[in-house]
Amino acid sequence: MLKSNKKKRTFHYSGALAGSVMVGLLAACGGQSDSNDETAETVWDRVQEEGKLVAATSGTLYPASYHAEDSDELTGFEVEILREVANRLDLDIEFSEMGIDNMLTAVNNGRVDVAANDIDITEDREEKFAFSEPYKHSYGSAVVRADDLSGIETLDDLEGKKAGGAATTVYMQIGVEHGAEEVIYDNVTNDTYLRDIENGRLDLVLNDYYLQTLAVEALPEIDVVVHPTLAYFPNSQAIIMKKDETELQEHINGAIEEMLNDGTISDISQQFFAGADVSQEPDVEIEE
Known part of the structure; x- marks a missing residue:
């Protein structure tokens, strides 16, 4: 999503469903071990080696991910959450801006490590991807x-x-x-x-x-x-990542939980949602 008019605050229609997870099955023979087998590198291993987290976001979804007025600066509720997560994990962060329909594919094929763009946690997505702890309801x-x-x-x-x-x-x-x-x-x-x-x-x-x-x-x-x-x-929203990347998920969850407990996410929410705390579940009557 690179067409945003930076002078107009934009919201986009989140919830894209994309891709399927390819699962590799390793078959072992008759109890015999192979000392030459190499353990596959995880996303967390690579993130640590490179010292940075690569995150997909749109840059057009106000107030989750957008460019500040009269500026090229990328900001927003989820952008600042991602920055703080990376900071608490002693990592740099690199943003890759793209349309919502491409984000989950990019996560799945390893082009990015995570994505955040008001992405709903759904049962169907949980079968294909991993989510962090939710931080918006x-x-x-x-x-x-x-x-x-x-x-x-x-x-x-x-x-x-x-x-x-x-x-x-x-x-x-x-x-x-x-x-x-x-x-x-x-x-x-x-x-x-x-x-x-x-x-x-x-x-x-x-x-x-x-x-x-x-x-x-x-x-x-x-x-x-x-x-x-x-x-x-x-609904609830969270950072999404590749299925079975448990180490990455655990580290991101640790940072999110700290931020929820110490009020950081509440503060970021009030900054971008006109004083509302979206980290708390809303008290409304929902149509079935």
Whole structure:
């Protein structure tokens, strides 16, 4: 995602599902050991040798990962969490910016060590990847037209509505399951989505409540709102890495747990989410 307009705060539709894990099976013969066998290098071994952690993120998802206004500096809630994790592990960090649809593939093929971009923990992904301890808890909402809420009260009202976003997101999948018509976008900025809702090209965009609230507040001239009562899909986000990389996972978890316990993640959250602490589970009534 390198097309972000740096003067516009952007949110993108997270939840891409990509790739499958290739598992190597080593067969041993008749109890006989081979002293020449070499232990395969783990990601953690390589990270330690190189002294750096390579992380995929979008650079276009406000406030998780974006470029500060009038600056090339990459920042955001998850960017700063990754920086602090690397610091606590005595590592440098290198960011690789890419679209959400490419991140999990890059993790799987070893092009990056980890990815963080408001990536939801789902059962399907847990079968293919490893996750850190979660550090953000949220739920799904929708941006709709201000005058009529796009005719939506519950998820059942999505039948026939035009829902915008990326094809592979969890939120788009939820929309399609409830009868919404997909309108697929590539890598566009917030104002494109919100203006298309305002002008009727879209009826809604389904996404994370906190991200949508901040996006709408950042563009008050566009006549859209976050739906006042629609709440669904309680979810948690975390750093994602290759399956079975237990050493890397353990070290990252140790740093995350320290940061949760000493209030660091709460402080970072309040900086990027207008005072909200997303490390705590929200107290809302969720639609089943």
